[in-house]
Amino acid sequence: MRNTIPSWLRIPVVFFIIVLLIEYFVESGDQPAFMEQPAILLFLLLVLLVLIAIEAIAGSLSNILYQSLDDAGKARYDASNQKESKLVVWIKEKYIKLLGSKPIQEEHEIILDHNYDGIKELDNDLPPWWLYGFYASIIFAVIYLFKYEVFDGDSQFDELDTEYAEAKIAIEEYKRTAKDLVDFNTVELLTEASDLNNGKKIFEVNCIACHQADGGGGIGPNLTDTHWILGGGIKNVFKTVSEGGRDGKGMIAWKQSLKPAEIAQVASYVLQFQGTTPAQPKPAEGDVWKEESID
Known part of the structure; x- marks a missing residue:
């Protein structure tokens, strides 16, 4: 019997586990940000436990129902679960077409002369995602070269100065609208x-x-x-x-x-x-x- 737990239950569980792990191991500082807000951490843990419980209950019920079927029913159930959706089938077909690979019955046509202790090599094309990614990296490198080396684009120091200036303007705007930040040095006579x-x-x-x-x-x-x-x-x-x-x-x-x-x-x-x-x-x-x- 295949795993019948729906992905909409498994994916949230995995998501919350990843979020907690990243927050714990990657967050800079003495302790994770989540640890500074125990209420949020407890809420996420509670949601995680609830999702795990739901998936466990759903899996148990599914197994119970499956075991209650006769052999013919189990065969029909397994056959229905093994069918892939039309979207998945379409994606696989398009990928194989783009890949240009030969079916296993025709692989003898693309076998190279290389032979290593009985291991033969196929002359398959590179995967399209790898090939197009390589072309994209070349285009990016050319644009980058012309922008920063030929036309003298902004350097990292220039970008940092720009960000500092924008941050200063944003701080001044915030101070102007946040009246409770006023102090002895910044207070002005109010006339409204x-x-x-x-x-x-x-x-x-x-x-x-x-x-x-x-x-x-x-x-x-x-x-x-x-x-x-x-x-x-x-x-x-x-x-x-x-x-x-x-x-x-x-x-x-x-x-x-x-x-x-x-x-x-x-x-x-x-x-x-x-x-x-x-x-x-x-x-x-x-x-x-x-x-x-x-x-």
Whole structure:
């Protein structure tokens, strides 16, 4: 009896085994990437075990059914399984035709005179896949020679420089859209209404108790004048909100509870108080701060 387990069950099993082996033996680093994600590894192992179990059950049922047949039924079953599909037959016929090989009854026509201890050699043509692959390699070599040696095509160093430039552009684009990557050095003043509205909400929840709703100050300093204890401008205000005020007194470090994007929003909102008139302004603290002009 031939193996009757369907290939759609065997192939996934082999596939998962190969994936696991490659991941384990080829992956660089101290340990395979799969080992860093136990959930994925366990899931793949579970799927592998399920597929193996299904194939085993299917094989057992097939053998049981086969053994229940009489001799005539077994013969018919074996004969039906030995028939190849039309597609397989067509592929074999085309391959043999391309190969140009002789059937065994006509091999005497292509026997060479070479004789090694009774072993004779046939003058068969090379397999088409090998022959066409050889022709393709020649064409590739000619094109490669002209491109890189005659017309001075890009070298590996040029390609590396191009990839570096493309990667730098991609990183800058990612930083531009990923607001939570902002820090003291890259933060910019936000002016969009959505950012300022969100900054206002954060200010009302966390900052009113010390600075008042109009920024006039209370426990904390006045945010409406030109005096700043730790420096004004978006970069300094962002750093102050993120890292906190002076040691031993002043504001806590909000980086523990606010995301960088949220700190940028509230810092931009705080700067909106500049030049306004609060109801009960607190006396100025710190030094007058002016934005440094870039010539």
